Amino acid sequence: MLAAIRPDSWNYALFLHVLGASVLVGALVTAGAMQVVGWKRDAGQGAAMFARLAFRTLLFVAVPAWFAMRIGAEWIYSKEGWADVTSEPDWLGVGYITADLGGILLLISVVLAGFGARRLARSDGGSTILARSAGVIALIVLLLYLVALWAMTAKPG
Amino acid sequence: MSRYDWLLFLHVASAFALISAVVLASVLLVVVRNRDVPSEVARLFRLTRLGDVLGGVGSVGALVFGIWLAIDVKGYELWDGWIIAAFVLWLMMGAFGGRTTKSINAIRDRSRALAAESGDAPNPELRSLVRDPRGLWLHAATAVAVLLLLVDMIFKPGA
Numbered sequence: 001m002l003a004a005i006r007p008d009s010w011n012y013a014l015f016l017h018v019l020g021a022s023v024l025v026g027a028l029v030t031a032g033a034m035q036v037v038g039w040k041r042d043a044g045q046g047a048a049m050f051a052r053l054a055f056r057t058l059l060f061v062a063v064p065a066w067f068a069m070r071i072g073a074e075w076i077y078s079k080e081g082w083a084d085v086t087s088e089p090d091w092l093g094v095g096y097i098t099a100d101l102g103g104i105l106l107l108i109s110v111v112l113a114g115f116g117a118r119r120l121a122r123s124d125g126g127s128t129i130l131a132r133s134a135g136v137i138a139l140i141v142l143l144l145y146l147v148a149l150w151a152m153t154a155k156p157g
Numbered sequence: 158m159s160r161y162d163w164l165l166f167l168h169v170a171s172a173f174a175l176i177s178a179v180v181l182a183s184v185l186l187v188v189v190r191n192r193d194v195p196s197e198v199a200r201l202f203r204l205t206r207l208g209d210v211l212g213g214v215g216s217v218g219a220l221v222f223g224i225w226l227a228i229d230v231k232g233y234e235l236w237d238g239w240i241i242a243a244f245v246l247w248l249m250m251g252a253f254g255g256r257t258t259k260s261i262n263a264i265r266d267r268s269r270a271l272a273a274e275s276g277d278a279p280n281p282e283l284r285s286l287v288r289d290p291r292g293l294w295l296h297a298a299t300a301v302a303v304l305l306l307l308v309d310m311i312f313k314p315g316a
């Protein structure tokens with residue numbers, strides 16, 4: 001019932017958090033889909049193009065959205081006064097773990113996608129292993145954030 | 158978990174699916190503007206099916222679970238100002254989104270036909286189609302309607 005009773009002054013922080021999280025999920029869906037579509041293709045059939053676009057989507061959309069989500073989360077955390085509570089609820093812990101672990105995995109995925117796209121762009125066709133690894137990690141991050149979405153809304157514990 | 162918890166999760170998850178469709182379409186529309194090779198555009202626009210599914214499921218889910226929440230939660234009524242505003246914005250989003258989808262599908266279908274005819278040769282007709290600003294403006298209007306829906310849901314003006 002938090003959404004129904006929170007003070008108006010919390011809304012800006014919550015808006016930044018939810019906007020960042022939703023765009024982050026959208027960027028992960030987009031990048032993940034591009035890497036899945038490019039998975040079975042060779043460089044001449046668009047694998048390089050999809051790998052490059054997935055990399056740019058992660059770098060220019062997902063990473064800024066992650067920061068918006070994380071800054072919004074910290075902002076609303078301080079507004080709600082959770083720092084003064086001795087025993088935090090489970091859903092808050094799930095949110096922290098998924099956000100930070102997802103952030104690290106997102107960074108790894110961006111780096112792998114960047115190198116993978118460069119390799120695929122080589123004249124000899126290059127290897128797809130890095131781009132594929134980046135795709136798998138991006139989809140794992142997406143799953144993590146779906147768990148976080150469930151924890152943030154259903155608030156278990 | 159209470160029914161409220163489940164309804165809120167499904168409502169927000171639907172909204173995230175809808176926003177994912179907007180992000181996907183935004184990326185595709187920006188990327189495709191610099192391309193005029195039919196086979197490339199056709200390959201890129203294979204992803205529009207995912208966007209159609211996400212947009213359809215997300216918009217209907219957000220509406221259905223949102224109405225259910227408004228009925229279920231004490232203190233909210235379907236005729237509250239911010240909920241009526243959400244209905245209006247949802248209709249606007251649907252109208253703009255539907256026209257954006259038609260515009261995108263037209264480019265996709267033409268690029269497929271041109272790819273079958275002329276293969277990988279750059280095509281001036283396709284170039285003018287992908288650079289037509291109407292599709293971009295329609296998509297921008299859809300994105301603004303979705304953003305305003307999010308603002309309405311968070312700030313609940315008048316509630």
